[in-house]
Amino acid sequence: VTTTLSVLIVDDDPALLEALPQALRLRMGGVTVETADSAAAALERIAVQDYDAIVTDIKMPGMDGLALLAEIRTRRPDTPTLIITGHGENALVVHALRGGACDFIQKPIDRDYFVGALYRAIRAHTLNRKVKERQLALESCAEELERLVQKLEPQPRAVQGRAES
Amino acid sequence: MLETATEHRQAAVAERGAAVTAEHRLRAHVETLERRLRKRDEQRRAMLHIMGDLSEFNKRLANQRKAMLHVLGDYEQDRRRLARQTERLDSSRRALLHILQDSHQDKLRLEASRKAMIHIMGDLRETTAEMQRRERELRDKQEQLVQAGKLATLGELTTGVAHELNNPLNNIGLFVGNAVDLIELAVTEKGQIVRELDHAMQQVRKATEIISHLRTFGRAAPVSRESISLRQVIERALSLMREQLRLREIEVTVDLGPEEPVVLGNPIQLEQVFINLLTNARDAVAESPRKAVRISASARSGVVEVALADTGHGIPSGLEQRIFDPFFTTKEVGKGTGLGLSITYGIIKEHGGTISVVSPPGAGATFFIHLPLAPTDTKETLP
Numbered sequence: 098v099t100t101t102l103s104v105l106i107v108d109d110d111p112a113l114l115e116a117l118p119q120a121l122r123l124r125m126g127g128v129t130v131e132t133a134d135s136a137a138a139a140l141e142r143i144a145v146q147d148y149d150a151i152v153t154d155i156k157m158p159g160m161d162g163l164a165l166l167a168e169i170r171t172r173r174p175d176t177p178t179l180i181i182t183g184h185g186e187n188a189l190v191v192h193a194l195r196g197g198a199c200d201f202i203q204k205p206i207d208r209d210y211f212v213g214a215l216y217r218a219i220r221a222h223t224l225n226r227k228v229k230e231r232q233l234a235l236e237s238c239a240e241e242l243e244r245l246v247q248k249l250e251p252q253p254r255a256v257q258g259r260a261e262s
Numbered sequence: 263m264l265e266t267a268t269e270h271r272q273a274a275v276a277e278r279g280a281a282v283t284a285e286h287r288l289r290a291h292v293e294t295l296e297r298r299l300r301k302r303d304e305q306r307r308a309m310l311h312i313m314g315d316l317s318e319f320n321k322r323l324a325n326q327r328k329a330m331l332h333v334l335g336d337y338e339q340d341r342r343r344l345a346r347q348t349e350r351l352d353s354s355r356r357a358l359l360h361i362l363q364d365s366h367q368d369k370l371r372l373e374a375s376r377k378a379m380i381h382i383m384g385d386l387r388e389t390t391a392e393m394q395r396r397e398r399e400l401r402d403k404q405e406q407l408v409q410a411g412k413l414a415t416l417g418e419l420t421t422g423v424a425h426e427l428n429n430p431l432n433n434i435g436l437f438v439g440n441a442v443d444l445i446e447l448a449v450t451e452k453g454q455i456v457r458e459l460d461h462a463m464q465q466v467r468k469a470t471e472i473i474s475h476l477r478t479f480g481r482a483a484p485v486s487r488e489s490i491s492l493r494q495v496i497e498r499a500l501s502l503m504r505e506q507l508r509l510r511e512i513e514v515t516v517d518l519g520p521e522e523p524v525v526l527g528n529p530i531q532l533e534q535v536f537i538n539l540l541t542n543a544r545d546a547v548a549e550s551p552r553k554a555v556r557i558s559a560s561a562r563s564g565v566v567e568v569a570l571a572d573t574g575h576g577i578p579s580g581l582e583q584r585i586f587d588p589f590f591t592t593k594e595v596g597k598g599t600g601l602g603l604s605i606t607y608g609i610i611k612e613h614g615g616t617i618s619v620v621s622p623p624g625a626g627a628t629f630f631i632h633l634p635l636a637p638t639d640t641k642e643t644l645p
Binding site for chain 2: 110
């Protein structure tokens with residue numbers, strides 16, 4: 098990972114917003130962690146910044162994690178979103194995965210698992226992005242080639258002539 | 263005749279002698295007669311005298327008789343009066359006798375009544391003892407019921423409490439993990455590690471509070487009375503319910519006004535009242551588009567009114583009174599015990615208050631609780 102990663106954590110528990118970012122900072126060198134204590138605050142942050150990953154709790158007063166996930170999917174479709182769920186909330190997990198979450202983390206949070214999942218998500222995202230970039234590059238290359246081919250096509254003799262000369 | 267004359271002569275001589283004797287005899291006779299006459303005369307005169315006396319006497323007697331008649335008349339009148347009085351007396355006597363008889367009978371009846379009364383008193387004493395025993399039994403049962411209700415409430419709370427405990431436990435894990443990481447990374451600055459551990463400690467305290475609160479709530483504590491802030495009671499009830507309400511996205515507002523209402527009561531029991539009402543509100547708003555519970559209070563002339571309003575489906579009309587009956591529930595089988603509101607009712611009544619519900623169609627239910635405020639001079643905890 099070349100550039101510094103930026104992650105947004107959304108939860109309404111201030112203690113968790115204290116503990117989880119610190120865990121990430123310790124475990125993932127050079128990560129920038131921002132926090133939001135509600136879905137509304139998270140949407141404000143998303144509007145101004147493109148994060149490498151977003152981690153959100155499901156159960157929050159007001160707008161919940163699932164609604165936030167849907168919003169993220171429309172505003173930042175590429176940003177991988179992870180969902181924190183309580184133990185045994187399988188129905189919600191399924192719901193979240195169908196809604197486009199790339200992974201889920203169960204409470205109590207296992208840090209190794211969490212960091213692993215986050216890395217996986219970010220790597221997948223980065224790879225995705227790279228794939229897209231490459232694809233774009235390839236597409237532009239292909240276009241270039243196409244253009245070249247079109248440019249060359251009307252004067253085959255000249256080429257031949259040049260080749261003869 | 264001559265013969266007769268000789269004879270007469272002879273006779274005359276004889277006669278002469280005879281005549282002389284006869285004369286003597288006559289004379290004597292006359293004398294006797296005269297004497298007798300005189301005597302008779304004397305007697306007559308005496309008689310006359312006597313007659314005069316008699317007449318006098320008779321006159322006197324007549325007078326006396328007249329007087330006597332008067333006296334007799336008076337006497338007769340007296341006698342008649344007396345007779346009347348006697349009659350009256352007699353009837354009085356008879357009446358008295360009747361009265362005496364009646365009173366005697368009354369006395370007998372009274373005596374019988376007294377005896378019956380003693381029996382009744384004995385029975386009454388027995389009944390009272392029995393009543394007291396029953397009452398004690400009832401009180402015991404009621405306490406058991408309250409305890410059962412509390413445990414039922416606790417049971418319902420468990421899911422919420424699991425969540426409630428899950429958060430601090432999760433945070434503790436993260437904070438301690440961070441501290442371990444810092445030590446493993448050989449961070450020399452102790453402050454950072456201590457901060458992580460302090461955070462963990464705070465979360466431990468939070469979890470402990472929840473546990474001890476549950477324990478206090480579940481314990482069968484003797485029912486003591488103390489001055490307690492209503493705000494504190496409601497806060498404590500909310501602290502047990504908060505996670506459940508939060509998870510269901512139920513908005514709770516508490517507005518107890520500027521003054522702090524203080525009531526005399528048992529904090530645990532009053533807390534149970536609010537837990538029960540909040541549990542009902544929680545279930546009532548489950549399907550509502552807007553899920554909100556509002557608790558407000560206002561104190562006026564020694565009484566505080568607490569209103570707990572929800573935006574739920576309300577109470578079907580006609581059931582407003584029945585909902586306080588034991589074992590009455592509108593929840594599905596297995597969802598509610600039907601004890602919550604009846605226990606709530608009992609607790610409020612024990613605290614000298616009232617509870618009622620208003621549920622206009624389509625506007626949710628509002629429970630009103632009226633409780634007497636604690637006297638201001640006994641703000642200190644009472645024994």
